[in-house]
Amino acid sequence: MSVSVTFNEERLAELAAEETRRLVSEGVHEALAGGDPALWGEDAHAEAAIRLGWLNLPLTSRELLPEIGKLVERTRAEGLDHVVLAGMGGSSLAPEVICATADVPLTVLDTTDPAQVARALGDRIERTVVVVASKSGGTVETDSHRRIYEQAFREAGIDPAGRIVVVTDPGSPLEQSAIEAGYPVILADPNVGGRYSALSAFGLVPSALAGADVEQLLDDAAAVRPLLAQAEGNPGLELGAALGAAAAAGRDKLLLEDSMSEINGLPDWIEQLVAESTGKSAKGILPVVGADPNEADDELVAGIDSDGSVTVSGPLGAQFLVWEYATAIAGRVLGIDPFNQPNVTESKENTGALLSAGELPSGTPALVDGPVEVYGAEAEGAKDLIEVFTRLLHAIPERGYMSIMTYLDREAAFDVPVADDASFEEMTDAWSAADPLTLRALLAHRTDRPVTFGWGPRFLHSTGQYHKGGPQNGVFLQITGANETDIEVPGKPYTLGRLQLAQALGDQGALVKRARPTVRLHLTDRAAGVARLLQAAREL
Numbered sequence: 001m002s003v004s005v006t007f008n009e010e011r012l013a014e015l016a017a018e019e020t021r022r023l024v025s026e027g028v029h030e031a032l033a034g035g036d037p038a039l040w041g042e043d044a045h046a047e048a049a050i051r052l053g054w055l056n057l058p059l060t061s062r063e064l065l066p067e068i069g070k071l072v073e074r075t076r077a078e079g080l081d082h083v084v085l086a087g088m089g090g091s092s093l094a095p096e097v098i099c100a101t102a103d104v105p106l107t108v109l110d111t112t113d114p115a116q117v118a119r120a121l122g123d124r125i126e127r128t129v130v131v132v133a134s135k136s137g138g139t140v141e142t143d144s145h146r147r148i149y150e151q152a153f154r155e156a157g158i159d160p161a162g163r164i165v166v167v168t169d170p171g172s173p174l175e176q177s178a179i180e181a182g183y184p185v186i187l188a189d190p191n192v193g194g195r196y197s198a199l200s201a202f203g204l205v206p207s208a209l210a211g212a213d214v215e216q217l218l219d220d221a222a223a224v225r226p227l228l229a230q231a232e233g234n235p236g237l238e239l240g241a242a243l244g245a246a247a248a249a250g251r252d253k254l255l256l257e258d259s260m261s262e263i264n265g266l267p268d269w270i271e272q273l274v275a276e277s278t279g280k281s282a283k284g285i286l287p288v289v290g291a292d293p294n295e296a297d298d299e300l301v302a303g304i305d306s307d308g309s310v311t312v313s314g315p316l317g318a319q320f321l322v323w324e325y326a327t328a329i330a331g332r333v334l335g336i337d338p339f340n341q342p343n344v345t346e347s348k349e350n351t352g353a354l355l356s357a358g359e360l361p362s363g364t365p366a367l368v369d370g371p372v373e374v375y376g377a378e379a380e381g382a383k384d385l386i387e388v389f390t391r392l393l394h395a396i397p398e399r400g401y402m403s404i405m406t407y408l409d410r411e412a413a414f415d416v417p418v419a420d421d422a423s424f425e426e427m428t429d430a431w432s433a434a435d436p437l438t439l440r441a442l443l444a445h446r447t448d449r450p451v452t453f454g455w456g457p458r459f460l461h462s463t464g465q466y467h468k469g470g471p472q473n474g475v476f477l478q479i480t481g482a483n484e485t486d487i488e489v490p491g492k493p494y495t496l497g498r499l500q501l502a503q504a505l506g507d508q509g510a511l512v513k514r515a516r517p518t519v520r521l522h523l524t525d526r527a528a529g530v531a532r533l534l535q536a537a538r539e540l
Ligand SMILES: O=P(O)(O)OC[C@H]1O[C@H](O)[C@H](O)[C@@H](O)[C@@H]1O
Pocket: 088, 089, 090, 091, 133, 134, 135, 136, 137, 138, 139, 142, 194, 195, 276, 341, 344, 460, 461, 462
């Protein structure tokens, strides 16, 4: 089974056809099939030269299968059935979709929230295998998780060497330290960037350990690969031409819809691919996940096996490859380098500087509304949270968006007590009344502009690039919270809680430097704080 791209709007079909013809006349399909790094201009040439390996992964990754098979056998024989994946962005988003789609459990650790990490640590340590996945080998969150798990294993009387598996690029500092520690290391193709690595060792190793059929994934990708060299009937070229040409014409909000799909959670993976690849040089496509369309003229709805302006149907392995191809094409149409992420680094550097400077400069609140402290110039003089929300909604520019970025425990809402005899509906009501994600729906009711939602620091490796590198059209709402418990990062002078706050402040610094309206809401009591946010948003 292959991938089909169907345009459900005549105007979009025409635009896509016209752009596809132009690309074909320039020989783009042949050049990309041949791995030509000159397709994105001179400035992108050097990066593209070492970033096109994903085109061949459906074939080259097959070589990994015997090694992965042995690892799976060993962990099964040892009864290690709780698979934890420590990895950020491209090093965890694909396995998350693969495992959700295959309906096999995988615990993804891409948070610095102490409570959320503590929950993973407290879960079946005696049966846990941890995959530490980092292409660069230097990502602070993943490095922290490795250190924390090493200590937890030792404290439980378990040798970490039997429980930690490393996936990284050859020559990374993580490869070196893993060899010294005696961990099995699976090396990934270094000519593939993080967000294009779904079909590399980064996608395959954790998914196979969790029980997914990764060979099928490669088969499905291999089946669509020949189409990607064609001038006609090339789903990647058509999709990329449509996304790029629509965005260039002002339809640059990409709503991702997957309600009819048997693939679970692909929009989260596409979000990173599209936002980090295109959101730069004040241009880009903003992916919007989990929101209802507003029928605005800057929106384009892409449905995964679902209704939309364009419908993309097909199995997961093939979808990965087609979306990667389409994103590279959209980058060409928009005139940007789809393989770098220049502004992600800036927030990371800010965070590093804050951590080494001592006391974190969290500032003085502009106002305090019950359990919520409000920081930021946009909140000065406001009398309460309702006024803060109102001001921010008004500050969204005509073709702009609001982004809510939440540095909290994303699973906390599920801990709220519910009666034993509660119906499913009562349960979901109780959860949503405790979930910061509900704030998005409430604020989205009050504006016809898209409201996006990201969990920090996960989104920093995804939409964070677009927030800072994309157009000057975003309004930003950060949510942080007091930590009741905290976790030391062994061998480092900071705790997870301190790192978490430094990440929020580091990103805030990068946004404020660009004069992008940013307010931080700090919950001095998390549960009461979330309740207050939702109450205020209901009163708007
Ligand atoms: O795999 P790693 O090197 O740890 O990188 C994980 C993530 O970090 C960075 O922030 C990049 O912007 C992402 O594209 C990448 O996927």
